[in-house]
Amino acid sequence: MRIKKHPILEFGEQTKIHFTYNGKKMYGYIGDTVASALHALGIRRLSDSIKLKRPRGFYCAIGNCASCNMVVNDVPNVRTCITELEDGMIVKTQEGKGNVYETF
Amino acid sequence: MFMKHFRLIIIGGGPAGLSAAKIAAESGVKSLIIERDFKLGGQLVKQTHMFFGSEKQYAKTRGINIAKILINDVEQNINMITVMKNTTVVGLYEDNVLTVLQGETYTKISFDSLVVATGASEKFLAFENNDLPGIYGAGAVQTLMNVHGVLPGEKVVMIGSGNIGLIVSYQLLQAGVNVLKVLEAAPTIGGYKVHASKLKRLGVDILTNHSIKKAIGKDKLEKILVSELDDKWEFIEGSEFEIETDALCISVGLSPMGNLLSMIGAEMKYISKLGGLVPVIDHHHETTIKNIYVAGDVCGVEEASSAIVEGYLTGLLVSERLGFRHKDFDNLYDDYNSQLDNLRSGPFGVRTLEGLQELRGERNVK
Numbered sequence: 001m002r003i004k005k006h007p008i009l010e011f012g013e014q015t016k017i018h019f020t021y022n023g024k025k026m027y028g029y030i031g032d033t034v035a036s037a038l039h040a041l042g043i044r045r046l047s048d049s050i051k052l053k054r055p056r057g058f059y060c061a062i063g064n065c066a067s068c069n070m071v072v073n074d075v076p077n078v079r080t081c082i083t084e085l086e087d088g089m090i091v092k093t094q095e096g097k098g099n100v101y102e103t104f
Numbered sequence: 105m106f107m108k109h110f111r112l113i114i115i116g117g118g119p120a121g122l123s124a125a126k127i128a129a130e131s132g133v134k135s136l137i138i139e140r141d142f143k144l145g146g147q148l149v150k151q152t153h154m155f156f157g158s159e160k161q162y163a164k165t166r167g168i169n170i171a172k173i174l175i176n177d178v179e180q181n182i183n184m185i186t187v188m189k190n191t192t193v194v195g196l197y198e199d200n201v202l203t204v205l206q207g208e209t210y211t212k213i214s215f216d217s218l219v220v221a222t223g224a225s226e227k228f229l230a231f232e233n234n235d236l237p238g239i240y241g242a243g244a245v246q247t248l249m250n251v252h253g254v255l256p257g258e259k260v261v262m263i264g265s266g267n268i269g270l271i272v273s274y275q276l277l278q279a280g281v282n283v284l285k286v287l288e289a290a291p292t293i294g295g296y297k298v299h300a301s302k303l304k305r306l307g308v309d310i311l312t313n314h315s316i317k318k319a320i321g322k323d324k325l326e327k328i329l330v331s332e333l334d335d336k337w338e339f340i341e342g343s344e345f346e347i348e349t350d351a352l353c354i355s356v357g358l359s360p361m362g363n364l365l366s367m368i369g370a371e372m373k374y375i376s377k378l379g380g381l382v383p384v385i386d387h388h389h390e391t392t393i394k395n396i397y398v399a400g401d402v403c404g405v406e407e408a409s410s411a412i413v414e415g416y417l418t419g420l421l422v423s424e425r426l427g428f429r430h431k432d433f434d435n436l437y438d439d440y441n442s443q444l445d446n447l448r449s450g451p452f453g454v455r456t457l458e459g460l461q462e463l464r465g466e467r468n469v470k
């Protein structure tokens with residue numbers, strides 16, 4: 001959900017960009033982070049805890065807690081809360097600690 | 105191996121770091137600002153409210169606009185200030201070297217002097233299921249709403265009635281979100297009365313002596329269990345009740361982020377009035393490790409206003425130590441110190457002053 005009307009801030013006309021999330025086509029706006037775009041689409045579960053697989057979501061938004069780690073363009077452990085969304089990005093949920101070989 | 109070298113490196117592009125770079129540039133020192141986010145401004149970029157304080161620190165101006173001024177000052181000065189965004193400092197070593205991570209690449213950079221201005225991080229609260237999606241730090245909620253225009257949920261409960269908890273609750277209302285309750289474990293409201301009354305006028309209930317016992321939900325937050333607390337901060341049996349909510353916002357204070365300083369072995373001291381573990385510093389804002397300085401929330405959680413002035417002061421002092429004395433050094437030095445004294449003379453400033461006295465043993469200046 002996005003803010004429609006705000007007494008102080010102007011979000012105005014925003015430019016739509018597209019990305020995929022676990023293979024599905026999604027959209028966000030220029031200026032979004034990967035995490036804010038997913039959140040706006042109602043996707044709260046961004047990662048799973050490594051051992052017990054407990055769902056984890058957006059928590060600190062400053063790149064400090066790793067709760068939002070995902071695989072972005074084949075790079076694992078990307079802190080999606082401080083990663084700017086780009087057109088054509090491939091975003092996936094991460095299995096466990098993330099596979100380094102994915103990048104080779 | 106060829107290693108990049110800078111006379112001055114500043115870690116963190118928040119108000120403290122930006123201000124330090126500005127004065128260093130004015131003194132004639134070129135610097136590099138390293139920021140892990142993809143934008144500069146630190147905590148300020150999400151603050152839509154007007155600041156208190158005095159005119160010199162932009163009181164009556166909204167945080168977002170102060171950020172614009174500070175960022176502009178730095179970006180105007182490309183000859184003197186280099187900025188590296190999307191870059192996290194992950195290591196700090198003896199011999200004036202640090203390691204940065206950009207994407208998947210680690211690089212070493214060396215410096216003559218370093219200013220650590222990494223700010224603070226939000227404290228967490230221990231309760232059952234506190235890791236469910238839908239539970240956020242108050243700063244994260246602000247970022248979502250005020251930077252990205254995204255709503256955290258429809259019905260929010262705020263934990264903590266300090267100024268940040270109160271301000272963010274008000275901002276949630278402005279964004280059209282229903283704030284169900286503000287819970288405060290202490291017997292009295294922590295923040296300024298003006299902020300609390302504003303919320304009360306808008307129908308938000310602030311419950312003192314109350315806290316969360318557990319969060320309930322499957323894949324995301326659905327409900328919370330709240331309990332009353334007695335005067336020993338113990339849950340009162342039988343007082344529990346549930347609140348249906350899809351977003352819980354935790355605002356129980358900030359702690360300085362001095363991990364890099366601990367890593368390099370700078371002497372740290374736990375001072376609760378300054379927010380937690382802070383580096384021991386001298387009158388030049390230098391830590392116990394030579395050539396490593398600090399400014400802003402990392403050396404005691406305060407406000408953006410004081411972070412800005414501390415940044416200026418530290419930039420001034422570091423430059424002088426590097427052999428570049430600002431042409432107006434004496435006046436500026438006195439001015440910054442008196443601004444800091446002023447900022448610390450209010451009801452909340454007293455805490456900082458006492459904390460600093462504890463840290464330093466005697467004097468009032470950081």
Ligand SMILES: Cc1cc2nc3c(=O)[nH]c(=O)nc-3n(C[C@H](O)[C@H](O)[C@H](O)COP(=O)(O)OP(=O)(O)OC[C@H]3O[C@@H](n4cnc5c(N)ncnc54)[C@H](O)[C@@H]3O)c2cc1C
Nearest residue numbers: 116118119120140146147193222223400401407408409411
């Ligand atoms: C909700 C809220 C309301 C507030 N209201 C007020 C107010 O009304 N008036 C007021 O004066 N103050 C207010 N403040 C406080 C003020 O925002 C902070 O005190 C101030 O931002 C601290 O500045 P700083 O530069 O020390 O740190 P920050 O602003 O936290 O900046 C630190 C920067 O360092 C970066 N960083 C951290 N670690 C690394 C690393 N390892 N590598 C690279 N970069 C790194 C971070 O990404 C960040 O950009 C408020 C704060 C909040 C959260």
Ligand code: FES
Nearest residue numbers: 060064065066081
């Ligand atoms: S939400 Fe904490 S690192 Fe992204």
